[in-house]
Amino acid sequence: xxxxxxxxxxxxxxxxxxxxxxxxxxxxxxxxxxxxxxxxxxxxxxxxxxxxxxxxxxxxxxxxxxxxxxxxxxxxxxxxxxxxxxxxxxxxxxxxxxxxxxxxxxxxxxxxxxxxxxxxxxxxxxxxxxxxxxxxxxxxxxxxxxxxxxxxxxxxxxxxxxxxxxxxxxxxxxxxxxxxxxxxxxxxxxxxxxxxxxxxxxxxx
Amino acid sequence: xxxxxxxxxxxxxxxxxxxxxxxxxxxxxxxxxxxxxxxxxxxxxxxxxxxxxxxxxxxxxxxxxxxxxxxxxxxxxxxxxxxxxxxxxxxxxxxxxxxxxxxxxxxxxxxxxxxxxxxxxxxxxxxxxxxxxxxxxxxxxxxxxxxxxxxxxxxxxxxxxxxxxxxxxxxxxxxxxxxxxxxxxxxxxxxxxxxxxxxxxxxxx
Numbered sequence: 368x369x370x371x372x373x374x375x376x377x378x379x380x381x382x383x384x385x386x387x388x389x390x391x392x393x394x395x396x397x398x399x400x401x402x403x404x405x406x407x408x409x410x411x412x413x414x415x416x417x418x419x420x421x422x423x424x425x426x427x428x429x430x431x432x433x434x435x436x437x438x439x440x441x442x443x444x445x446x447x448x449x450x451x452x453x454x455x456x457x458x459x460x461x462x463x464x465x466x467x468x469x470x471x472x473x474x475x476x477x478x479x480x481x482x483x484x485x486x487x488x489x490x491x492x493x494x495x496x497x498x499x500x501x502x503x504x505x506x507x508x509x510x511x512x513x514x515x516x517x518x519x520x521x522x523x524x525x526x527x528x529x530x531x532x533x534x535x536x537x538x539x540x541x542x543x544x545x546x547x548x549x550x551x552x553x554x555x556x557x558x559x560x561x562x563x564x565x566x567x568x569x570x571x572x
Numbered sequence: 573x574x575x576x577x578x579x580x581x582x583x584x585x586x587x588x589x590x591x592x593x594x595x596x597x598x599x600x601x602x603x604x605x606x607x608x609x610x611x612x613x614x615x616x617x618x619x620x621x622x623x624x625x626x627x628x629x630x631x632x633x634x635x636x637x638x639x640x641x642x643x644x645x646x647x648x649x650x651x652x653x654x655x656x657x658x659x660x661x662x663x664x665x666x667x668x669x670x671x672x673x674x675x676x677x678x679x680x681x682x683x684x685x686x687x688x689x690x691x692x693x694x695x696x697x698x699x700x701x702x703x704x705x706x707x708x709x710x711x712x713x714x715x716x717x718x719x720x721x722x723x724x725x726x727x728x729x730x731x732x733x734x735x736x737x738x739x740x741x742x743x744x745x746x747x748x749x750x751x752x753x754x755x756x757x758x759x760x761x762x763x764x765x766x767x768x769x770x771x772x773x774x775x776x777x
Binding site: 371374375379380382388391397399441447450452455459463466470495501526528529565 | 600653699701705
């Protein structure tokens with residue numbers, strides 16, 4: 368053991384996560400409102416595609432919208448590899464940025480309009496919980512099932528077996544199979560792009 | 573709908589999370605190695621207590637250590653309220669800071685010594701997944717069960733019913749009931765402190 372002292376500082380006890388430059392430009396090019404859930408999902412899928420094409424993260428995006436008006440709050444993308452941060456999934460990025468933009472930790476706060484999270488597949492084991500804590504009242508997904516893992520090689524982990532009921536019990540509606548074919552097509556493009564598939568260790572020593 | 577343009581910028585599409593000043597001082601005051609799991613948990617519980625006493629977040633802390641040597645990597649604390657960020661749980665803070673300090677997205681990478689996460693209760697629904705993705709090979713908890721929610725009022729969400737088996741299947745050992753009494757005592761202190769208990773919405777419209 369060393370006799371030197373610990374050297375923690377403000378710089379090494381903070382971390383910053385952000386969206387890539389292209390995503391800022393794309394957000395500014397979008398309409399302020401995306402009226403249908405299909406329009407919202409199409410934007411999310413396009414962000415997921417641009418993310419791996421630009422090598423700025425994995426093929427996952429997540430948008431936060433006002434559920435009824437379709438007002439765009441923000442679309443986040445996966446940033447695990449650029450920031451070497453295993454929690455920087457698209458949902459965590461979108462939820463955290465939306466909460467910062469709106470100045471709330473609860474997107475379901477009584478003074479706010481209802482918010483909706485739109486994701487290009489069912490949230491993983493971690494993001495299932497992040498959805499619960501976010502305060503969104505609506506979750507729109509392109510699909511669920513093994514296809515994502517089979518096509519891409521990404522590990523989605525053990526999601527709660529009663530995930531739909533658990534979301535419903537907390538007043539979060541789930542809208543499924545919105546542009547499912549288009550989402551899978553983007554995953555196939557990812558698979559053929561030979562992009563790196565990161566995963567945590569799978570129990571091998 | 574407004575005709576004005578969207579105004580996304582680097583500033584409003586990034587977020588920064590950090591440890592409070594007192595935690596940096598406490599980390600620098602700790603030994604570089606904490607040999608037993610009890611020493612590690614005692615430090616974690618003390619950080620959880622200091623966090624609510626200083627009004628810098630909820631009564632939760634999480635430490636990352638080298639499992640075999642006990643080398644301290646970092647101890648994170650809950651930062652949900654100060655940053656209005658529902659994902660800023662202690663485990664996410666600790667894992668993200670450790671990954672940044674070590675320059676890896678996978679704390680279980682083959683070139684690294686095995687890492688251990690020490691938390692002052694069983695991880696919540698979200699953090700269960702964050703543990704899976706972190707790469708830690710060992711999880712030490714002070715306890716699990718309803719006491720935390722009963723004492724503090726915090727919602728831990730629906731954790732996977734087979735959480736122990738799911739962790740084990742991925743090579744993550746679970747060490748339970750380390751300083752359980754001391755952890756519960758800190759939660760009772762929190763409850764009597766009249767500190768604010770944040771929670772996401774619970775399904776009430």
